[in-house]
Structure formats: structure tokens, C-alpha cells
Amino acid sequence: MTNEKIKRIGVFTSGGDAPGMNAAIRAVVRTGIYYQKEVFGIMRGYEGMIEGDIVKLGARSVGNIIQRGGTILKTARSKEFRTKEGRLKAYNNLKKEGIDALVAIGGDGSFTGLHYLTEEFGIPAVCIPGTIDNDLTGTDYTIGYDTATNTAVEAIDKIRDTALSHNRLFFIEVMGRNSGYIAVNSGIAGGAAAIIIPEETMSFENLMTLLTAGEGSSKKSNLIVVAEGSKIGGATELAKKVAERSDYFDIKVTVLGHLQRGGSPTYFDRVLASKLGVAAVEGILKGQTDVMVGIRNSKIVYNSFDSIINHVHEIDQESLRIAKILSI
Amino acid sequence: MTNEKIKRIGVFTSGGDAPGMNAAIRAVVRTGIYYQKEVFGIMRGYEGMIEGDIVKLGARSVGNIIQRGGTILKTARSKEFRTKEGRLKAYNNLKKEGIDALVAIGGDGSFTGLHYLTEEFGIPAVCIPGTIDNDLTGTDYTIGYDTATNTAVEAIDKIRDTALSHNRLFFIEVMGRNSGYIAVNSGIAGGAAAIIIPEETMSFENLMTLLTAGEGSSKKSNLIVVAEGSKIGGATELAKKVAERSDYFDIKVTVLGHLQRGGSPTYFDRVLASKLGVAAVEGILKGQTDVMVGIRNSKIVYNSFDSIINHVHEIDQESLRIAKILSI
Amino acid sequence: MTNEKIKRIGVFTSGGDAPGMNAAIRAVVRTGIYYQKEVFGIMRGYEGMIEGDIVKLGARSVGNIIQRGGTILKTARSKEFRTKEGRLKAYNNLKKEGIDALVAIGGDGSFTGLHYLTEEFGIPAVCIPGTIDNDLTGTDYTIGYDTATNTAVEAIDKIRDTALSHNRLFFIEVMGRNSGYIAVNSGIAGGAAAIIIPEETMSFENLMTLLTAGEGSSKKSNLIVVAEGSKIGGATELAKKVAERSDYFDIKVTVLGHLQRGGSPTYFDRVLASKLGVAAVEGILKGQTDVMVGIRNSKIVYNSFDSIINHVHEIDQESLRIAKILSI
Amino acid sequence: MTNEKIKRIGVFTSGGDAPGMNAAIRAVVRTGIYYQKEVFGIMRGYEGMIEGDIVKLGARSVGNIIQRGGTILKTARSKEFRTKEGRLKAYNNLKKEGIDALVAIGGDGSFTGLHYLTEEFGIPAVCIPGTIDNDLTGTDYTIGYDTATNTAVEAIDKIRDTALSHNRLFFIEVMGRNSGYIAVNSGIAGGAAAIIIPEETMSFENLMTLLTAGEGSSKKSNLIVVAEGSKIGGATELAKKVAERSDYFDIKVTVLGHLQRGGSPTYFDRVLASKLGVAAVEGILKGQTDVMVGIRNSKIVYNSFDSIINHVHEIDQESLRIAKILSI
DSSP: OOOTTOOEEEEEEOSSOOTTHHHHHHHHHHHHHHTTOEEEEETTHHHHHHHTOEEEEOTGGGTTOTTOSSOTTOOOOOSGGGSHHHHHHHHHHHHHHTOOEEEEEEOHHHHHHHHHHHHHHOOOEEEEEBOTTOOOTTOSOOBTHHHHHHHHHHHHHHHHHHHHHHTOEEEEEEOOTTOOHHHHHHHHHTTOSEEEOTTSOOOHHHHHHHHHOSTTGGGSOEEEEEETTOTTOOHHHHHHHHHHHOSSOOEEEEEOGGGGGOSOOOHHHHHHHHHHHHHHHHHHHTTOOSEEEEEETTEEEEEEHHHHTTOOOOOOHHHHHHHHHHTO | OOOTTOOEEEEEEOSSOOTTHHHHHHHHHHHHHHTTOEEEEETTHHHHHHHTOEEEEOTGGGTTOTTOSSOTTOOOOOSGGGSHHHHHHHHHHHHHHTOOEEEEEEOHHHHHHHHHHHHHHOOOEEEEEBOTTOOOTTOSOOBTHHHHHHHHHHHHHHHHHHHHHHTOEEEEEEOOTTOOHHHHHHHHHTTOSEEEOTTSOOOHHHHHHHHHOSTTGGGSOEEEEEETTOTTOOHHHHHHHHHHHOSSOOEEEEEOGGGGGOSOOOHHHHHHHHHHHHHHHHHHHTTOOSEEEEEETTEEEEEEGGGTTTOOOOOOHHHHHHHHHHTO | OOOTTOOEEEEEEOSSOOTTHHHHHHHHHHHHHHTTOEEEEETTHHHHHHHTOEEEEOTGGGTTOTTOSSOTTOOOOOSGGGSHHHHHHHHHHHHHHTOOEEEEEEOHHHHHHHHHHHHHHOOOEEEEEBOTTOOOTTOSOOBTHHHHHHHHHHHHHHHHHHHHHHTOEEEEEEOOTTOOHHHHHHHHHTTOSEEEOTTSOOOHHHHHHHHHOSTTGGGSOEEEEEETTOTTOOHHHHHHHHHHHOSSOOEEEEEOGGGGGOSOOOHHHHHHHHHHHHHHHHHHHTTOOSEEEEEETTEEEEEEGGGTTTOOOOOOHHHHHHHHHHTO | OOOTTOOEEEEEEOSSOOTTHHHHHHHHHHHHHHTTOEEEEETTHHHHHHHTOEEEEOTGGGTTOTTOSSOTTOOOOOSGGGSHHHHHHHHHHHHHTTOOEEEEEEOHHHHHHHHHHHHHHOOOEEEEEBOTTOOOTTOSOOBTHHHHHHHHHHHHHHHHHHHHHHTOEEEEEEOOTTOOHHHHHHHHHTTOSEEEOTTSOOOHHHHHHHHHOSTTGGGSOEEEEEETTOTTOOHHHHHHHHHHHOSSOOEEEEEOGGGGGOSOOOHHHHHHHHHHHHHHHHHHHTTOOSEEEEEETTEEEEEEGGGTTTOOOOOOHHHHHHHHHHTO
16 A cells, blocks of 8 residues: 555544544554554644644554543644634645645544545545544444443443432433434443433323333332433433422432543444554545545445535434333 | 340441442341341331331342442331331331341431430440441441542543543532542542532632633643532532633533442442441440441441531541642 | 244353343343243253253343343253253253243353254244354354453553553463454454464464564563464463563463453443344244344344354454554 | 752652552652652662663653553662662762652562662662552551452452352452452452461361361352462462362362552552652651651551561451351
């Protein structure tokens, strides 16, 4: 793979951080070096690109980071990059460093920015899906989703201990933006009595029916997992409404929050990040551009940004069906 | 240790659950059997005592529970037990089962109830301190505190990953009721920039000074750990007030909540619970009553309920001093 | 799904235990009940079947087990079941309880036994792949593999801490019988310098070359992950041979052993086990028999025992290629 | 605390690494800077001291390390330092950097070296006890012991899952050199049937009696925890001898090994390390030298090296008594 036109590759992380981003950075850097290219890290995403905050990365500089949460390149959101002037500034900084190709690790907001940059300046670019939300079409899994779901499940397990000891009803809110992936899978794995997700229209009345079904059901401990994108209210709101309708339950709420974004990545996220990092660089060298690299049915695939941005990664209906059977 | 007057010991958990309660139950049961006594589990604390929900426990029935969070005997708060009639009903149920001594595992609310029962009916009783709050005088450590603090620290570690990636300011609220123990120690261990606890009067202005000290300090990521008993506002309120005073920070809040109550206990809590469980039964057999068993400077001690109820377990001033030195 | 011929389903675990087996048992029991069948648990696999150690399971009896390692039904290997007399005894016990269909959770040894029972007595049976080894064709993943690989990676992470502090060379042996799955994926995720698996013929000389390549390489810390099925020697043997050839390295060995079999299952294994448990019962009710249920490209599939027993689940060559690029 | 004679403090780690060493380094550095001293890190213990491998450390250079296992200063054993010539070379390197006081983090081997250096060259030095073995008199706890014991317990919990599923007898060997601390406490916390430690002379016959007591005892799963310093043989040897005497048991062995040295430290080890780090620097500034700083009954204490080296940290007899009561 001796693409002579590309000598220097820039890599950066953008948008919300996700466990496994460091494993992806490591893979991009080492693959670049493996193919005798130089690799540069751009700090704080588009912000650092505009400010020219760019550092050279060697094989050793990404040693001992595969197991770390967060991103050593840091990440930020940049308003200025949404303007043509901002992107021009960024491009000039890339040129100054001699960077002639880009690998971005982030979510669909990040891809949109990169799409413009590619169109406007013709610089080859490949994106790696890094977000805990698993909300990107074009890949079965995004980097960080496996870890975040396990983090949610570990928290649910702890809450179950106390719920069972007190016969309490818990509403647990998990992340995922507009996607129900984390909620559905942490809900099944956590043995939730109900799972509330944006993709499915469970009415508040359905929830009340479910909770009050069966003689003495209020005496049991129950966990309800609520996706943050829920259309019928978040965990706090739902708990309040249930409490108003019935003084029968001892109700508590936990909003898991940002701890879902951190932590040492699982093997799955590390291996996924490693594979996608290798494939991103090899894609660049083979002439891919304006694409996201993903994994479908265990195979590497490249999809155009157009086919990904603003499309929905649909939830697996079979999972929803199973959740209902098993919560009897 | 052949106290012939005591043949049957009742054990129960009461108040908020804490990791290690099962290890304490196991120790009480096995020590009772070791001294050839019968042991009975009373379900859901004083509620089960009043309802007569009592089961015999054998050495095997507490097998494979030492590692489990929560309490197999469940716990509850009972209004009825606060009345003399309620306590009479409870006492009659104990008599019916032939239970002639009690071991309670819980916090100071639970001890108060037991104190009345002992006074009114003369039944020997020893308490074991089981609460994550470490808010009991008469013992260096309560069962569950070590585990809860580690749970808080693990969550803080995860949040640090994302804080560092985004240069964010996080307010993290931890449990502890009116005690700052979990906050101080998870704050030191989590490398917090500031720790807000009920025992110390840091004003909101002090906090603002600390946050804005030094050129460019707003660019750093920072973690502030807030005890739920904070007198200057909880994490959510403090974050709001800081945001109002300065648009300089990217601020997020996480209220860890009930996940701090669950989880598999640490070795420390299991060993502590084992020692206190053995000592509670041996105390009963040696004639101790109306006391809490505790550990002070690695030695078993018995203190009267009177000396414990409504007294404060003071925070270690040295820890506060150290927290300040290390957050520079 | 109203298969009137099947009224009682027996479920058991067999062979080596794997994390997630309890989640599979729970799914089988609840799905059976959902379709208004009775479900019975057969203790200790074929051993309990021969001894008639069979218990009725209700929806509640599998509550609070989804998060537990091991198997509540226990498991064993049975010599007697390999004889026709043994199997007849087992079948008669099933008949006595009115059990007219079987779901087995285990590895390919277990399937062989079931295959004979089905052939000889015509009792419908479906297998669920439960083994940490991921060595079964007919499914992308077996229950327990995800958890075991994460357990291995967590151990490797801990060993890396001490390896880096001392500039040591560690040989770490992981499980997997004749399969290199755990080794390859924990090796990539653990950032191993080399991965020795049964499927690939790396000679001892290749290993020496790799270890001694580059000036001063002996000064670096390095981790070598060795699958227990390695054809050039296990971790202990390889370490000894390297030490004999060079006094240059500070070498240590860790054989992870049976801790890889236990622990609370990951979300992935719990969801996988839940899906396969539902699909096994639904398969039985739709007339499937003599098959293993699996998951291929995220879809449920049924494959005949014949197509599975004694076939090899091939290792992903792409993973091996990536491991080499990233260990530079 | 304005000791004008001391301007530059050197800090290093020595001997086996232990979780929490980084927290101690951080505390030494930040406390030094707090008192307006300069702090230098000496790499790889006495080896780096002899080679002059010394780096300046600032408050930020120890940021984000409190949670990391291992030691950023690395550690090694040095033969040369045992000679007077070696120590002279080391001292000259310290002088060259203007280092006029030392803080060492390590075990008693490390203290011996420092004792000579102080005697020979008069350089003030304080030691911090950092070893997982908890084998130092003069402190209730050494840094790393709490984490290592929890690591051992987590491994034992996993092994219990598989032991219970198979009714197996497991011999689990834990670290501790000549000390039984990790074994006793992980054994109690892990619910072990027996605990074999160097301090107590349980004969092999006693062990056989214990294992074979009671009808059908061989059918139960059992865990035996063996300290590596066991006088009647390690786990592998004991398992072999038991197997020879009885074909009744299904026996397995796990030697936990070096994973006990790594991992993120618990809150306890981080707080302990922070307190000892602060106290070491403050001790130095107050004129302490040739001492180890420790914690006794929650208070900071300084003890001369003489009183520590070659003395034994005795095991708590009460713990042994409790282990026996609870394993019935």
C-alpha cells in the first residue's frame, strides 16, 4: 500500500468522548507508521485545527493508552468551524504542517464538519464512528457503546441490590441521545420490568398498567430503564407522575449521567477501535475519501458520509420483543 | 461460652441497606451455630418482627452470600414500631418463636428502636453498625462505608476521563447524609479540586475564589465533590450558581445516588462484618446488652446505645488539611 | 405458538460452566412459562438426569440470577451417560416427570450426548452454545466468551502495570482449549507484543526473533499472550525456553486459570443468552430438534448437531493481521 | 515549615511495585511544591540514582496519576547499590542535582539501602511503606495491600462461581512473601474452608482431616487459600498431595501471581498514600531522618529504620480465630 501522494496523516477526536477513542488513535498512528507515513495529532478537534494545535505522534507516544478512557487528543465543539472562514483557517494550518489526509474519530456532528472540509478543499478524509450512543447507520457498533452499556449494567446491578432489599421501584435514566440502544440492551441485561425508548411509543398509561398489573405487584422491587431521549418524560419526570397517581410505590430515581462516557474500554471496544483504526488508514491509502469506515456482519465497510448523516440506526425489534417476554 | 439462658438468637437488618450486611448475617448465624444456639432471621426489620415474618437459618442457608450486596433478610422502615403497641406485638412474636436475644444490623435509627425494646421487655440486644455513611461514633468504620467510597471513587475516575477530554468542570454529589466521610475520602482519592462537606463551612464565595484562582484556570478540567448534606447547596444547586456567576466554565453535574448502596462488598467490609458478627454473638453470650459492637484501633469494643445515639462521628481534620495541600 | 404436544420442557447445563448460563436458564424458564408450558430444571447435567434430580422452576425462581456467574443448575461430566444403559435410565426419569422436550446449555461434548438421546428416544432437543471458548461453528459467539475475554483483558491490564514498572517480559496463558479466540482478542486488546495460538504455526525461533529484534528491545516491558492450546508450549514452557536462550530478559509467567470461567456476565453475554434462550424454546415449539441455536450476523439460526460437532470455528485472519501491525 | 537547609527533594520507588505508589509520588511532589521546595524524580530506584537518571517534577506532571497502578518512576533492584562504590556514585549524582533530602517508597529491602546511604553521607531520608505484602512493622497498613487483597478476593469470587457449579475443591495461591496478611484476609472475605499461612503451623494431616470431615464432604465445593510463603507447600504441591491421598475430590489449582501487583488502587490505598506522602515531606522538613513514616491507630508515626528492618509484622490472631468459626 504505497500511496505516494499521502505522506502525512492528521488524526483527531471530535464531539462527545467515548471509551476506546484512545485505542483508535493508537491504531491510526501505528498503522500510519507501519506504512511509512508520518502521523500528527490535532488537539481538541476542529478547535485545535483552527488554532494550529498539532503534535507529531510516534509509535511509542501511543504506548500504554489502549486501556484508557477519554481521549489523549482531547475533544471540543467548535462554532467557528461551522463558518467557511473557520474551515479555511483550519485547512491552512493543515497545509502548513504538510498534512495531506485526515482521520476523524467521532459522531455524526463531527462527520458533517469533515464533509464540508473535504468538499471545499479536496483533502481526503475518513471517519471512524466513536460515540457511546450507537446511533450511526453504516456500522453495527460504534466505539464506546459496548463499554457504556456495561457501565450502565454494572450500575443497574448495584441499584438492584438496594431495590430488592427495600422492595423499591427505581427509574434509571441512561444515555443515548435520540437512540434507545443503551437503554434496550442495559434494560434486558439488567432484568428491567420496562424499558422506555425514543423509538417506541409506550404511553404513560401503558406504563401505569404494567406497573399495577397483578395483585400485590407494588410490593415487588422493580427497575424501569429510561433512555434520555424518552418521548414521555425522563426518569425524574416519570417517577413524579407515577408517584402522583399512586402512593403505593416507594420510588427512587437515578440519572446515571456522564460516568457512562468514561472508564477503561472493554475488549470489544478496543478490538473494534483497533480494526477501524487500521481500516481507516488503509482506506485513505487506497483512495477512500468522504466516507465512514464501519463494521457490518463482522466485515469492514466504507459508506459515504451522505448515506450516514441524518439517517437513523434502527433499533432491533427482536430485542424489544425479547425484553417483554423476559420481564414477566 | 455456654450461656444457658440464651437458646435462640434473632437477627435482622434495618434502615438503609449497606454492602456487607450479608457477610454480617452469615457471621451471626454461623457463630450462633458454633456455640450451639439456634438462629432465626427476621424479615424486613421491625416490620417483619411485627408481622411475625421469621425464618430459621442454618449454616448452609448463609452459604454463598458473603459476596452479595443488599441484604437477604431485606430491610424496611416501620412506623408502627415507634408505638408501644407495635413493639408489644413484635415482642410477642419473638416470644412465640422462643427468641431470647437479638442482633440488629443497621444505623442509629435502628438502634433507637432496639433501645426501647430492650428497656421495655428486657430482651438482650446487640447492634452491629451497618451503614455506608460512617456516621456512628463508637466505631472507626461502619459496614458498607469502604465499599461505598470505592464505588464513588470508581465513578469519579470515569467522570475524570470525560472531564479531562473536554476541559470541563464537574460537580459530583455523593451520599453520606449529614456526614462528610464518603465525600472527603472519595474526594482525596479522586483528586478533587474542592470537597464540600456539612462539617466545614466553606462559603460559596470561597468556592468561587478557588475556582477562578490563577490565570486560565477555567481551561482546566476540575472535579468538585459535594456531600449530599452540604450546607451551601447540593451539586445541582452549586453548579447553577457557579454558571450564573461565570459563563467561563463548561459545567456538568452527576448525582451518584443509590448505586452507592449496592455492589459486592470489598474485602474490608466483609472482614469487618465477619468480625463484628462474631463479636455481637459472643457479646450477647457474655451478657452484653443495649450496646453497639464496634472496632476502635483494630480492637473490638462495646458501647452503650446512649453513648452513640445522636452523637456525631467527627471528621478527621487531618484529611481536610491534606485535601487542600494536594489540590494545588 | 401453541404446540399442544409439548407440555413440559426440561433445561440443564452441561460441560464447563460459563458466565451467562444463568441468564440463559432464566430466558428458557420465562419463555416456557410465557407460552404456558411447565419448565423443569435438571441438576448437574446428565448426572442429574440419570439420578432423577429434577426440580420445577417458576418465573420467580429465576429472579435475580441474570447477573450471576456459574450455573444454578450446576454442571458435571457423566461417564454413565456415554452408555446406552445410562441414557435409558435418564430417559425414564424424563418420562416419569412428563418432560417431553429438552434444552441443553453447554459445549460440543454436551451436544454429542444429546444427539444420541434424541436419536434413540425421539425426544425433541435444542442446544444453546454456552462455553467461554467460542469454539463452536454455527454461531458467531458462544455464551461466556465476551465475559471471559474481558476478564482476561482486566488481568492483562493489571499485569501491564507491573510489567511497565519493572521493564519485564510476561508470558500470560489464557484459556480456550483448542481455540485461539480468547488469546487473539485479549492479546489485541491488551496490546500484546505477540500472540501464540493453536491455529497458527509460529515457531519458537520466530518468537525469539520477534523478542530480540531492535537495539535495546530487552529493556522494554513486553506481554506475550499464549493460548492454552498452543502447539509450541504453554506460557511456563515458553518462558523457560526463552530464559535458557537469553539471560537478557527479566521474565515472569501468569497462568490465568479458572478465574476466567467465573464472574458476573457482561451485557453482551446476558443479552446473547436471553436471545438464545427465547429462540431455543420457540424453536422447540416450532418443531426444531437435534439442532443448536446460534446467532450469525445478528440473526438467529438453527444448525443440525451434525454440522457442528467436530467442526472448527475458524479464527478471523484479519484479527491476526491487525495484531501484527499494531504490535510494532 | 520553612526548613531553609532543604531546597530539593528527591523521590523514588524501589523494590516490588504496589498500587498506590503513584498516589504517594503525587503527594510527595505536591507537598514539596506547597512548601516551596523543588522535587525531582529518580527513575528505577537505586539503579537510576547510580546512573543519574533524574527528572524534575512539577505539580502538573503528577496530574491524572492518582488512579494508576504501577509507578511512573519505575522500579528496579540494584546489585551495585549494595557496594560502597555504588552508593558513592549515587550520592554524587544527587549532589550534582542539588538534591539534599530523599523520600523512598518501597519495602524493607529498599529501606536497608537507604539506611546505609544516610549513615554514610548524612543525607536526610524518610521511607514510605509501599508493598502489597503488609509485612512491615511500624505501620498498620502498607500502600498496596488493600488493593491487592481486593484483587485476590475478586479472583476468589470468580473461582467460587465455577467451584460451586462443579462441586470442586480449589487451591488458590496468593502473594505475601513471608506474610500471611493477604491470605488471611482474602480467605475470610472469600469464605475459604481453610487458610494456609507461614505464621501458623497447620500440618498436612490437619488439612486432610478438615477436608474429609463429615459425611459426603467431598461433594461440596471448597476453596483453600494458600499464602505463597506456606511452610507445608504451595497450592500446586498441596493439591498434588491431596489428590494422591484421595481420588475423592475434583481438584483444581490457581496461582494468582503478578496480577495482584497491578490495577487501579482502592480509595484506601490512595488516601493512605496521600497521607504518608504529605507526612514524609513534612517529616523531612521537621528534621526527621533515617525513619519510616507509618500509620498506627489512624495517626501518623515515625519509626527508625532499625526498629523496622528484619522485624515481623505479626498476624492478627483474632482473624485466625474468626476464620475458623466462620468456615463451619
